Amino acid sequence: MQILYFGWVRTRVGHGKEELSPPDDVGTVADLIDWLKGQGDGYAHAFENAAAIRAAVNQEIAPHDAEIADGDEVALFPPMTGG
Amino acid sequence: MQILYFGWVRTRVGHGKEELSPPDDVGTVADLIDWLKGQGDGYAHAFENAAAIRAAVNQEIAPHDAEIADGDEVALFPPMTGG
């Protein structure tokens, strides 16, 4: 699964992109955030408040209960500030 | 009294500006419109529907009951269509 980070999620995690294979019981965006939280200090800091995290699955905005699967591109980021 | 006409009021009256001395009992814009109506065919046509006429006294929008006096600049015109 290709995972991308933007904004302060990226700076806390320490990089913008990685290929990860979460365990089988990670079936939704919420599961992924929860699992990532345990991947190290940077991750713990980035994902300490799951409600502050927005997600896109295959470049479409997705809610936390959206299902994700191997081969998906999942992006995690703070609320967007365009314009 | 300097009187100005614009838009279709001007084209019906036949000219855009004139110096007139209405009788003493013409004390408001409404009186003036009523008096002008009797000044000829073009005037009668221009002022046949007094409610359609807008006015400015000394270059300020004025209601029909606004008072007017000698020396004023009074303009009569259809609703404005700026922009």
Next chain:
Amino acid sequence: MIRVQDEDFDIGAEITRMTEGSTEIGGLASFVGLVRDYAGDEQISSMTLEHYPGMTEKQLERLESEARERWDLQDVLIIHRYGKLYPGDRIVLVITASPHRQASLESCHFLIDWLKTKAPFWKLEEKESGADWVDARETDSVAAGRWVRVSDT
């Protein structure tokens, strides 16, 4: 600043002049009105804008003051042309600059809505069937009325 003129204007140059050197403008909104080539079902060949010299300038200045009073604006530009114009020609330009985008967008919208009913211009359209004065539209009065504040009524 307001300008009443028969010459055309250059939108890019006006925006550049307004923003150049400024580091405090956050949003700049603009509106340009152009002459269309049809009115209802009829082709129009030209549009002549008549205005009330003297009063026009006063009214536009009043509109600018009103906008500056209602919104936090760094700059306002209103240019309104008069004379004979042809389809595709620019008629009017409104630009508003503010630290905040909502203030620039709203004040620009306000100014163009009020210009429609409060600027002493009258439009004569030349069509195949002859020349016709453009009637004021009810929808323009409604649009202008949206900006009347309760305290003003």
Next chain:
Amino acid sequence: MIRVQDEDFDIGAEITRMTEGSTEIGGLASFVGLVRDYAGDEQISSMTLEHYPGMTEKQLERLESEARERWDLQDVLIIHRYGKLYPGDRIVLVITASPHRQASLESCHFLIDWLKTKAPFWKLEEKESGADWVDARETDSVAAGRWVRVSDT
């Protein structure tokens, strides 16, 4: 049309390109967002815009389609820059052209409001006290929410 680029843009040239030769546009509205030199009480020296290549283009195209569906528009242009910008620099340009002024004004306002919350950009401000990511503002969500149609909820 949408463009995502690091280079600056020329507003006058874009407006000219959009209106040239057209005799059917009645109103053209535009909005330019610029980098201000302060954030709260602090001076900012630069702002870096990060974005999500691929998704950004898709989202902007979606916004353009949404605007064209809601309003009668002849043309839409959205340019959004990314990369390191300085106070006074242009960030974003929205232009909408329509036969009708209300359609151009409303759609331009709509697009810039939705860009704020739906375009995948994040802003890093460099200040004396260090670099800070700009937080999404509640007022931007409220502004964007005004355009949600009852049928969408």
